[in-house]
Amino acid sequence: MTTIINAEALVLFSLSRKGIELRVLVYVDDLLMLTCLMLQRFKEYLGRCFAMKDLGKHKYFLGIEYSLDIVADTGNLGSKPALTPLEQNHKLAESKGPLLADPKKYRRLLGRLIYLLNTRPDLCYSIHILSQFMKSPREEHWQAALRVVRFLKGTPGQGIILKSDPDIPLTIYCDADWGACPLSRRSLSAFVVMLGGSPISWKTKKQKTVSHSSAEAEYRSMSTALREIKWIQRLLKDLGAEQTQPTRFFCDSKAAIHIAANPVFHERTKHIESSHSVRDAVKDGTIVTQHIRTESQIADILTKALGRATFQNLVSKLGIVNPHFPT
Incomplete structure (x- = not known):
C-alpha cells in the first residue's frame, strides 16, 4: 500500500x-x-x-456548476463576459488606489478561484498576480478579480479532457518572464506538464532571487520544472505507468538549453545554484531538452497577460476545451 x-x-x-x-x-x-x-x-x-452513498460513474472533478456559483455569488450573471482573464500590460503591482473597504470578500473570492485552478491552468497567471494582494487589496485589485469572474461567465464549462490513449509520453514546457515584478525585479517561473497530450500539472511562481539575465531566469525555471518532473516520474512508476523514455523538455531559450548541455562552468553561470541538477538530468537521460519557438511555447500563458488572439491560441494548444460546446 x-x-x-x-x-x-x-x-x-x-x-x-x-x-x-x-x-x-x-x-x-x-x-x-x-x-x-x-x-x-x-x-x-x-x-x-461507513455510511456511504454511491454516486455512480465519475463525470467531472470541478465542473460548470462551481464556476457559475462563483459568477452568481459576485452578482455577475448579467454582466458582459471578458475575453481574457486579465488586462494586458496591467500595472496592478504598482497600484496606489484606495484600499478595499471589505478585504474579506476579496480573500474569499480568491480562495474559491485558487480551488478552481485545479482544473483551469488558463487562470494560473491571473490568480498568481491577484493572490499577492491578499493582505491589503485595493479597489483596482477587486475590479481585476471581477474581470476573472466575467471571464468565467463566458467559459463556465471549460476544462481539461484527460485522454485515454495507451501511449502516454511525459513532456514539459517551461518558461520564464525576466524581471516580471516591477517592485522586486524578480522573474517568474512557469511550467506545464503534459501526459499523453493532456495537462496534469502546472505552476506559476516568483523566483526567490533576482536573475542577472533572461538566460539565467529561464535556467532557474528549468530547475523548478525538473523537480516536478522527477516527482511525477516516481508517481507514475508507483501507479504502474513507468516512463521508459526521457521526458521531453521544451524551452524557448537557446541560451538556457546551451547552459544545460555544457559541462563547463563559466563565470556567468557559476553562481546559479541549480546548475548541477539540470545538467545531471540531461546527462543521465532523465530529460532531453528541445528548443521551441516562443509563439508555440504554451507555458507563455502562465507568465504574462496576453492579448485575445494569442491567449486563445495557447489555450487550444494547452488542451483546454469546453466539452459542452458543440463541435
Missing part, C-alpha cells in the same frame, strides 16, 4: 497485489475509486464500514 499526499490536500491510496490494481483518491469526505477488478466488492466492504 502506497500513500501519496499532494499540496491540494488530496490523498491517494494505491494498492498493487496479485494482479489487482486499486486506486482511491480521498478529498475530505469524498472518494474517487479506480480499479480493474473487485470494484463492487470493495464498495460493499466500505459500505459495511
Whole structure:
C-alpha cells in the first residue's frame, strides 16, 4: 500500500497485489475509486464500514456548476463576459488606489478561484498576480478579480479532457518572464506538464532571487520544472505507468538549453545554484531538452497577460476545451 499526499490536500491510496490494481483518491469526505477488478466488492466492504452513498460513474472533478456559483455569488450573471482573464500590460503591482473597504470578500473570492485552478491552468497567471494582494487589496485589485469572474461567465464549462490513449509520453514546457515584478525585479517561473497530450500539472511562481539575465531566469525555471518532473516520474512508476523514455523538455531559450548541455562552468553561470541538477538530468537521460519557438511555447500563458488572439491560441494548444460546446 502506497500513500501519496499532494499540496491540494488530496490523498491517494494505491494498492498493487496479485494482479489487482486499486486506486482511491480521498478529498475530505469524498472518494474517487479506480480499479480493474473487485470494484463492487470493495464498495460493499466500505459500505459495511461507513455510511456511504454511491454516486455512480465519475463525470467531472470541478465542473460548470462551481464556476457559475462563483459568477452568481459576485452578482455577475448579467454582466458582459471578458475575453481574457486579465488586462494586458496591467500595472496592478504598482497600484496606489484606495484600499478595499471589505478585504474579506476579496480573500474569499480568491480562495474559491485558487480551488478552481485545479482544473483551469488558463487562470494560473491571473490568480498568481491577484493572490499577492491578499493582505491589503485595493479597489483596482477587486475590479481585476471581477474581470476573472466575467471571464468565467463566458467559459463556465471549460476544462481539461484527460485522454485515454495507451501511449502516454511525459513532456514539459517551461518558461520564464525576466524581471516580471516591477517592485522586486524578480522573474517568474512557469511550467506545464503534459501526459499523453493532456495537462496534469502546472505552476506559476516568483523566483526567490533576482536573475542577472533572461538566460539565467529561464535556467532557474528549468530547475523548478525538473523537480516536478522527477516527482511525477516516481508517481507514475508507483501507479504502474513507468516512463521508459526521457521526458521531453521544451524551452524557448537557446541560451538556457546551451547552459544545460555544457559541462563547463563559466563565470556567468557559476553562481546559479541549480546548475548541477539540470545538467545531471540531461546527462543521465532523465530529460532531453528541445528548443521551441516562443509563439508555440504554451507555458507563455502562465507568465504574462496576453492579448485575445494569442491567449486563445495557447489555450487550444494547452488542451483546454469546453466539452459542452458543440463541435
